[in-house]
Amino acid sequence: MCGIEAGKSLETYTQLLFEEADLHLKENEFKNLSDFSDRVDLVYNCITKLNTFKTEVAKHQDRKSNRESEMIRKQGNDLFLRQGNYLVALEYYTKSIAYAESGSTNLALAYANRSACLYERRYYKQCLEDIDRALSLDYPEKSKQKLLKRKASVETQKSKQKQVSYYNSPPVIKSKNPLIDCAEDSIEIQYNKKYGRHVIASRDIKIGEVLSAENSVCHVVHPESKYIHCHECLELCYNLIPCESCCSSLYCSEECRSKCYEGYHKYECQFHKILLSPLMVFIKLALIGMNDLKKIEADCPDNIHLFNSFKEIIKLEMNEENWNYINLCIPAIAASIAYYTLKENQEFTSKYDTDEDDCNIKKLLYKAYMINTFFPFNIKKIRYTPNYIESKRVGTALYAFTSFYNHSCVPNCEFFYYGSLIVTRAQAPIKKGEQVTISYGSYFYRTPKATRQEILKKTYFFNCDCKACTHNWPTIMDLPIGKDLSLWFILKVSQNIFDGTESNQKLQDELLTESKRLYYELEEDQPCQNLLRVQHMITEIYAYQASRDVEF
Numbered sequence: 001m002c003g004i005e006a007g008k009s010l011e012t013y014t015q016l017l018f019e020e021a022d023l024h025l026k027e028n029e030f031k032n033l034s035d036f037s038d039r040v041d042l043v044y045n046c047i048t049k050l051n052t053f054k055t056e057v058a059k060h061q062d063r064k065s066n067r068e069s070e071m072i073r074k075q076g077n078d079l080f081l082r083q084g085n086y087l088v089a090l091e092y093y094t095k096s097i098a099y100a101e102s103g104s105t106n107l108a109l110a111y112a113n114r115s116a117c118l119y120e121r122r123y124y125k126q127c128l129e130d131i132d133r134a135l136s137l138d139y140p141e142k143s144k145q146k147l148l149k150r151k152a153s154v155e156t157q158k159s160k161q162k163q164v165s166y167y168n169s170p171p172v173i174k175s176k177n178p179l180i181d182c183a184e185d186s187i188e189i190q191y192n193k194k195y196g197r198h199v200i201a202s203r204d205i206k207i208g209e210v211l212s213a214e215n216s217v218c219h220v221v222h223p224e225s226k227y228i229h230c231h232e233c234l235e236l237c238y239n240l241i242p243c244e245s246c247c248s249s250l251y252c253s254e255e256c257r258s259k260c261y262e263g264y265h266k267y268e269c270q271f272h273k274i275l276l277s278p279l280m281v282f283i284k285l286a287l288i289g290m291n292d293l294k295k296i297e298a299d300c301p302d303n304i305h306l307f308n309s310f311k312e313i314i315k316l317e318m319n320e321e322n323w324n325y326i327n328l329c330i331p332a333i334a335a336s337i338a339y340y341t342l343k344e345n346q347e348f349t350s351k352y353d354t355d356e357d358d359c360n361i362k363k364l365l366y367k368a369y370m371i372n373t374f375f376p377f378n379i380k381k382i383r384y385t386p387n388y389i390e391s392k393r394v395g396t397a398l399y400a401f402t403s404f405y406n407h408s409c410v411p412n413c414e415f416f417y418y419g420s421l422i423v424t425r426a427q428a429p430i431k432k433g434e435q436v437t438i439s440y441g442s443y444f445y446r447t448p449k450a451t452r453q454e455i456l457k458k459t460y461f462f463n464c465d466c467k468a469c470t471h472n473w474p475t476i477m478d479l480p481i482g483k484d485l486s487l488w489f490i491l492k493v494s495q496n497i498f499d500g501t502e503s504n505q506k507l508q509d510e511l512l513t514e515s516k517r518l519y520y521e522l523e524e525d526q527p528c529q530n531l532l533r534v535q536h537m538i539t540e541i542y543a544y545q546a547s548r549d550v551e552f
């Protein structure tokens, strides 16, 4: 993160308001209210009286300011000139663009300066777009020559343009499941008391097979990536354009800007900064819900799952009976803050003006916040260097179908992001009738059983009974080595196979084939270290094909 986003988060405020309003005294009263909108009302009435609420939460701060824009631009200049840190300078210029008042000279200057970064890194198409944006605004006459010179130079070098893409084309569903629109027909949804809704294999599945490829129901950009990823489509973009009214939303194109505004941004534009954290995905979900609520009954039959719809995600089971009071109350505080802000928004109040709407938005905000605590997916991109691999957060998303996969400390699947598309692949052979599993973060070889069980119980309210938990498998250092790996495998794994060159692409393909062969050979030794090494290789190669952080 370039360190330009700071400030208190929504989480901090909800905790603060819980304490200040003495909400712990309201436990019985709160728990007796089964209707979610009544819970929000109770909390709303307590917290909106507080000074903290009036002075900090209710105050709008997200206004354009030329003064602020200029200050940020100068910080960008400093980075550009003295340190040659082009990517961070570019992020500052984009922030300066977001803060500049519509049509101002400041806006023109920020576009012009950003075009210099783009020029240096050979993003000529984007550079040209920014130069034209600057020239169409009130750009100072005395500096125009310099900008026109840059423009002329770009025209001659266009052929050396660098490409902006951060993942390969995603795999497609080959044999579509007739009941699950984002999945292969190799799986099906089942229900039982023990596992709730879960997914099983309806035929034998091989390692590497794609099981589902799902678009998010909704997503928001992460602060770490907000100046280089579109807030609507999450695509990588080095010359974002701002929302015309607020400083918080940026887009890759006019299409994304208007799609976002018309879709839901008109309701949240001008929100208080604390509602613009990754958590605000819950507000987006609630707003989608308001829009879809009327359509739900008229939707398709219940056994057909259209997964990028609100209808599916709102049905996710969260074992609410196991939540403690504070965990039940925090969503009501967050919902109250969001509700307060929405009620201040004319676009919102003119569209949703009945008592029923009022009740629904409170319910949906509350439920959506809970869903977001339980099923948030952190979209990441991975950076590969010769010495290390690190990941960067792109956004937070909610997925309805992928949330159906249950947890195992020895999962037979992993998921991979291609932008905001989530692709689930088998990372072990799965027998017909066997449950399809992913890991919710705990793997048996990394974390001892007691710690895993504690985390899973505390966060997801279940006792894990996967084979590692049932048979007390030790962590990696205490595992037997297992059958020998082939010499070829050991030799190739020691090379840097993730440098993006074509010969390494071939090597990856060969390694994938050999790893799959070895997996079947070592399978009967499970658990053992060598099987884990092979499985890691498979996962890493698939991960490399998905979202990765590219050099600017």
Ligand SMILES: [Zn+2]
Pocket: 230, 231, 232, 233, 234, 235, 251, 252, 253, 256
């Ligand atoms: Zn976009």
Ligand SMILES: [Zn+2]
Pocket: 243, 244, 245, 246, 247, 248, 249, 265, 268, 269, 270
């Ligand atoms: Zn806005």
Ligand SMILES: [Zn+2]
Pocket: 408, 409, 410, 452, 464, 465, 466, 467, 468, 469
């Ligand atoms: Zn387990």
